[in-house]
Structures are given as C-alpha cells and as structure tokens.
Amino acid sequence: MFELFQSEKNQKYYFNLKAKNGQVILSSQGYADKSGAKNGVESVKTNCSDDGKFERKTATNGKFHFNIKAANGQIIGTSQMYASESGMENGIESVKTNAPSAGIEGE
Structure with a gap:
C-alpha cells in the first residue's frame, strides 16, 4: 500500500510504500503538491x-x-x-512484489 501524506513541517507531499505487515519499505522525496507525489507513485x-x-x-x-x-x-x-546486504536485496524484492499492485491511501 502506498501512503500519501503532507508534512506539517514543510507542507510538502510524500509517499511511503508499506509491505503487507505495515513496515515501510520505501520513502519518497518531498513534492510541492499532491499530484507530484501521485506521479512519483506511478x-x-x-x-x-x-x-x-x-x-x-x-x-x-x-x-x-x-x-x-x-x-x-x-x-x-x-x-x-x-544491517546486511541480503536484507537490502530482500527489501528490493519486496518493492518489486508489492509496488505494482499497491493501492494509494490518502489520495
């Protein structure tokens, strides 16, 4: 699941990709507006x-x-x-598995 949100600190929009267990596996840079963040998800x-x-x-x-x-x-x-290279590789595989069909929360 992609989670879209706006930072109260700098008013920029961000997204996180979460695995099925809720763990954040990928975080975005800041975007000036929500449409930019949605384009980032795509x-x-x-x-x-x-x-x-x-x-x-x-x-x-x-x-x-x-x-x-x-x-x-x-x-x-x-x-x-x-902590390990294998952990990082598992994270990459998780992005490859979860991102293509993930919905967007907070649209």
Whole structure:
C-alpha cells in the first residue's frame, strides 16, 4: 500500500510504500503538491520491474540501503537502512512484489 501524506513541517507531499505487515519499505522525496507525489507513485510502479533502476548503496557506517530511480535518473524513493546486504536485496524484492499492485491511501 502506498501512503500519501503532507508534512506539517514543510507542507510538502510524500509517499511511503508499506509491505503487507505495515513496515515501510520505501520513502519518497518531498513534492510541492499532491499530484507530484501521485506521479512519483506511478513512477515507482513503472520502474520497479527493472532491476537496473535500483541503486544499491553502502553507507559509511557499513549499513546497506537502496534508491529507485526514474527513467530520467532522478531518485524517486529511498529505503531504510539494512544491517546486511541480503536484507537490502530482500527489501528490493519486496518493492518489486508489492509496488505494482499497491493501492494509494490518502489520495
């Protein structure tokens, strides 16, 4: 399920992709308006089937995370930090599994 929301702090719109257990597996950058955030959701759905759109990263603290990028190379979502590389790969698989058919809450 994609969850759309507006930040009270900066008034920007964001989305989270949640797994069936409610855990957030992907978070967006901020968008100026709700339609931009909805377009971001659609971009995740479009791009998540292409493994090449996932950018795997290792933080300076040794933890792992990933970004998903749009066709134009812009980051459209960022994962949480994972303790292991296999955990990160499971997170990527979860995005690939959950995003294509996920509904949008908070439209």
